[in-house]
Amino acid sequence: MAQGKNAPMFDDVGRWFQSFLHPTVLIELGTLAGCTVLAWLVVSGLRQALHRGDSRSILFGRKVLDGVLFPLTLLGLVYLAQAVLLQWIAVAAFKVAIPVLVALVVIRVGVKVLQAAFPQSPWVRPIERTLSWLAWLAMVLWVTGLLPLVLQDLDDITWKVGGTTMSVRTMIEGLVTAAAVLIATLWISSSIEARFLRSATGSELSVRKALSNATRALLLFVGLITALSVVGIDLTALSVLGGAVGVGIGFGLQKLAANYVSGFVILAERSVRIGDNVRVDGFEGRITDITGRYTLIRSGIGRESIVPNEMLITQRVENFSLADPRVWHSTVVSVAYGSDVDLVMRLLSEAALASERVLREPAPSVSLSAFGADGLEFTVGFWIADPENGLLGLRSQINLAILRSLQVHGIDIPYPQRVVHVVGEQPTTPAAWKNAVPQQTPDLPREGTE
Structure with missing residues (x-):
């Protein structure tokens, strides 16, 4: 041509x-x-x-x-x-x-x-x-x-910035190069993170998460510096900007910097880990993610709480699975006075094992915890290893098994009863009984109350 x-x-x-x-x-x-x-x-x-x-x-x-x-x-x-x-x-x-x-x-x-x-x-x-x-x-x-x-x-199309002459083509080529460098950096960091977190669990997951976050931050920093150099920006001029950023972090960004530092501290010392069941500021749930700035906690009913990492460092945190992932729960049952206590304890122990989520070791425990006003109170304790799956359904399953077992063996669950004393001359006719004003004796204080 x-x-x-x-x-x-x-x-x-x-x-x-x-x-x-x-x-x-x-x-x-x-x-x-x-x-x-x-x-x-x-x-x-x-x-x-x-x-x-x-x-x-x-x-x-x-x-x-x-x-x-x-x-x-x-x-x-x-x-x-x-x-x-x-x-x-x-x-x-x-x-x-x-x-x-x-x-x-x-x-x-x-x-x-x-x-x-x-x-x-x-x-x-x-x-x-x-x-x-x-x-x-x-x-x-x-x-x-x-x-x-x-x-x-x-x-x-050119213009001068200080002593440097720039053109639209130079800016476009610099932006394309910077985007390519950042894409390559994100690709490498994502591959490293996927390899680190592929099969990690528990404390190992937290350590690998910390290494992954540090690697990504380092690669992004190197990629940004490389991109700026390719565009033609003099990096020595950024020293003044770095000093200003340091002052800004010291005053205006204290909380933000504290959250990022706290995030790395949490991941490094493993006081809380991904998968732990915790209670923070009255909110209870399972930790699903730990980022540089915040920790995500998901409750058993689906609610999620975003907790700044600084709060996990400076405030009291209850970790239910730090040393042992197993968690103890209980339910209270009352039976009528005169029931066979040994039989009741055996039935309650068997009913607790009706759910597959209840651990066989340690086995469920049954204790006669109190002599109630209406009957004998038994506390059924059991251990589970998956609290993140919720407790309400499990407790309902155990209570239904207890109810069926007690009904089969003819053991009554008492209802509240009160004794009424009539003061004065007793009426002799039905009409007089109807007009009589009964007086209820006060409930006797329970054991341990005044």
């Missing part, structure tokens, strides 16, 4: 379409189809050999076509096939296929990395859409040959 080096492809639309009518295009399309099939086979084999079933995997994704590995493999095969075909024929379809695949790789890498690094952040979705539009726009400019011309025009 007689076009100049930077002439847009659409300057001669007829020739551009004519290149796709050449018989060699069929060879190109067949080669592209073969590259696609080969890439699918390679990724499928690697997926079966290396994939561990994690749907959040950046490389493999949920399916063969979902991860980053497929478009990357296809792009590499297409580049290799183009280099081979250029030895014999002029290519036309490859000039369109390669920019499309590059745009697809950029979009897939950016989206998968952001989803893995920030899985539940609401702002990730708009960024994904913006990245997709920018990538496809750059692809269209590349295919049409307009990209060099647009960059050249942007390079002509």
Whole structure:
């Protein structure tokens, strides 16, 4: 073609379409189809050999076509096939296929990395859409040959900042480089975090979480410094900014800095860990996540509390599973006076074992805890290892088993009774009884009261 080096492809639309009518295009399309099939086979084999079933995997994704590995493999095969075909024929379809695949790789890498690094952040979705539009726009400019011309025009728009001359093109290239560095940093940190936390539990999980958070913070810092250097910002000028930030942390950001420091202290000393059952400021639940700034606690009824990490350091925290994950609970039962105490204790102990959640070792315990005003009071104690599954349903199951067992053996559960004394001459007729005013004797104080 007689076009100049930077002439847009659409300057001669007829020739551009004519290149796709050449018989060699069929060879190109067949080669592209073969590259696609080969890439699918390679990724499928690697997926079966290396994939561990994690749907959040950046490389493999949920399916063969979902991860980053497929478009990357296809792009590499297409580049290799183009280099081979250029030895014999002029290519036309490859000039369109390669920019499309590059745009697809950029979009897939950016989206998968952001989803893995920030899985539940609401702002990730708009960024994904913006990245997709920018990538496809750059692809269209590349295919049409307009990209060099647009960059050249942007390079002509300049201004001076101090002693440095900057242009729009320089800023765009710096932003693209900074975004690429940060995406790579997030990818590495997400992979390290996934490997650290894959099979960790208990105290080991907290240690690995601390190492993961520290690694991510370090990599993001290095990536940010690298991105600023690539853009052309003099890092020595940031020393004044660093001093100002230090003063700001010392005064205005004390609480925020304290929460971040407390978060690393908590993860390091393991006083509370992910999975522990705790009570903080009257809120009881299970710790589901520990971040740099706060700890997330979920109660048995589904409520969640976001607790600043500083509160876990400076206030009293009840940890029900620090040394032992087993938790003791109890229920109280009253039976009528005169019941066979030994039989009642045996029945209550057997009823407590009706639930599979109740531990067999240590076994449930039954104690005659009080002589009540209406009957004998027994306390049934039992141990469980999964308090995060709730207590109300378990207690109801045990109480129903107790009720059925007592009914089968004819043991009464007493109801409150009061004795009424009539003072004065007793009436002799029904009408007189109806008009009589009974006087209720006060309840006798229970044992231990005055």
